[in-house]
Amino acid sequence: MKRRFCFWLIVLLCISIADLSRAETTLEKIDKSGTLIIGTRTGSPPFAYVNKNNEWVGFSIDLVEKAILPVLNKKLNKQIKLEKKESAPQTRIPLLQSNAVDLIAETMTDTQSRRDNVDFSLTFFVTGAQFLVKKGGAIKGIQTIAGKRIAAQQGSTNAKIIRERVPSAKLLEFPDQPAAFQALAQGQVQAYTNDGIQLAGLKAKAPKPDDWAGVGEFFSYEPYGIAMRKNDSDFRQAVNVGLMDALASNLYFEIYDKWFGPKGEVPYPLLPETKRFLQMQVVPK
Amino acid sequence: MNYQLNWSILWSGQTGGWLLNGLLTTLEISSLAWLLALTLGNVAGALRTAPIPPFRWLASAYVEFFRNVPLLVWMFFWYFGMPPLLPQALQDWLLDHGAEFWAGVCALGVYHGARFSEVIRSGIQSIPKTQFEAAHSTGLTVWQTYRLIIVPIALRLIIPPATNETLNLIKNSSVALTIGVAELTFQTRQIETYTAKAFEALAAGTVVYLVLCLAISTLMAVVERRVAIPGMIAQGNASEF
Numbered sequence: 001m002k003r004r005f006c007f008w009l010i011v012l013l014c015i016s017i018a019d020l021s022r023a024e025t026t027l028e029k030i031d032k033s034g035t036l037i038i039g040t041r042t043g044s045p046p047f048a049y050v051n052k053n054n055e056w057v058g059f060s061i062d063l064v065e066k067a068i069l070p071v072l073n074k075k076l077n078k079q080i081k082l083e084k085k086e087s088a089p090q091t092r093i094p095l096l097q098s099n100a101v102d103l104i105a106e107t108m109t110d111t112q113s114r115r116d117n118v119d120f121s122l123t124f125f126v127t128g129a130q131f132l133v134k135k136g137g138a139i140k141g142i143q144t145i146a147g148k149r150i151a152a153q154q155g156s157t158n159a160k161i162i163r164e165r166v167p168s169a170k171l172l173e174f175p176d177q178p179a180a181f182q183a184l185a186q187g188q189v190q191a192y193t194n195d196g197i198q199l200a201g202l203k204a205k206a207p208k209p210d211d212w213a214g215v216g217e218f219f220s221y222e223p224y225g226i227a228m229r230k231n232d233s234d235f236r237q238a239v240n241v242g243l244m245d246a247l248a249s250n251l252y253f254e255i256y257d258k259w260f261g262p263k264g265e266v267p268y269p270l271l272p273e274t275k276r277f278l279q280m281q282v283v284p285k
Numbered sequence: 286m287n288y289q290l291n292w293s294i295l296w297s298g299q300t301g302g303w304l305l306n307g308l309l310t311t312l313e314i315s316s317l318a319w320l321l322a323l324t325l326g327n328v329a330g331a332l333r334t335a336p337i338p339p340f341r342w343l344a345s346a347y348v349e350f351f352r353n354v355p356l357l358v359w360m361f362f363w364y365f366g367m368p369p370l371l372p373q374a375l376q377d378w379l380l381d382h383g384a385e386f387w388a389g390v391c392a393l394g395v396y397h398g399a400r401f402s403e404v405i406r407s408g409i410q411s412i413p414k415t416q417f418e419a420a421h422s423t424g425l426t427v428w429q430t431y432r433l434i435i436v437p438i439a440l441r442l443i444i445p446p447a448t449n450e451t452l453n454l455i456k457n458s459s460v461a462l463t464i465g466v467a468e469l470t471f472q473t474r475q476i477e478t479y480t481a482k483a484f485e486a487l488a489a490g491t492v493v494y495l496v497l498c499l500a501i502s503t504l505m506a507v508v509e510r511r512v513a514i515p516g517m518i519a520q521g522n523a524s525e526f
Binding site: 089090091093094113114116117118149151154155156159160170172173174175179182183186187188 | 361364365368369380381384385462463464465467471474475477478479480481482483484
């Protein structure tokens, strides 16, 4: 009897602790701990990856550090530390919902179904799905993949689109980019599909970049956003103000140039219409 | 928690079909790998106790090499490392006919074969030496002694640890998702991708694994009782019958 009572007491305690941590907003949580915890990638150059010097860096991380963190510092009136945790397509939403991280800053596409579970910031990058093939390969775009073996990253929106639009393609899904690229390099698959910018990053990092070609028109629209817990508008406002300030000043484009400019990690010129779209998201002060 | 559980995603749309497909693939890959593992394990386990030294060395080399390298590495080896060694025509044929599935079967089967062999060896070594001597004195050869006396007894003795290995094999089959095999864990991730409902998808996967493994351990318990040799391992339970 006593043992059973103890058991239920512990269960009750666990539940109440879980409930208590839920009660506070993200801003309160950051204020209390003095730390902003972000979920990000280790292998998605140049958005978030571990570089040659073993530093965890990238475009998405820079945006958080240089654009969003200052807003939080000002709002909470103290120096907020940044802590990075690894996230993956399968873990990022649970990480947010379990309070393990405060925001997801990597290469997460904003979609309607994801908005059922998390909130997104403004769009901070725009790309679309393409294919990476061996130079001179037969695949030229989504029209030419019927019956072919195509690799995709599991948990990505691209795999979903291929399954719906070209069901005859033999889709092989790998949990991460290195395995998918290995399969392409070995000929296990004839093309690897992912967001164009990620393929450009992969190509730039490959031992012989000239052996590979990114082909095809964008067959999907992939607006990247920063994901946050649902229904926490004060925190979302802080994140959006950070992004808007960066877009309105020159900060965003400086960071863009650092990673995607001619001398950046992955040269990827900003199209004029994309630039216009990004800037038009900024609302007046 | 401000997370809204929505269990209906598990039976609405395609998700139910995916889970079923995943379960079938898990069963297929596990049963083929199990047969391979049992065959390899039996041979290697028996050879490790054989009175002929080169056989023992060979079997020990197999066991130590294959069980001491992580399964994930074996998956990559069979998928990425093996095909280039095959003739081009066979390679192309395999790639169009689920190379990842067969690579997964080989990786799981050979890896668990090494582990099974240890289970079988311990079964054989637990048989009193007098059994060997008795068999020998009735005029049986070494091969006959193993085939007719030792292995049949050993197989009965090792049912509990072999059940353990079998359940491990089933759960380890999820590692095959790293080379793109669409088994059960893969499908639960798929559901998460489409619905963004991670907790429900994982819970469904957990329940399916649990039910599957419980069914197998129950079945093995029945087998254990049925094939028990009276007076040997089932001694303690004899009064129940």
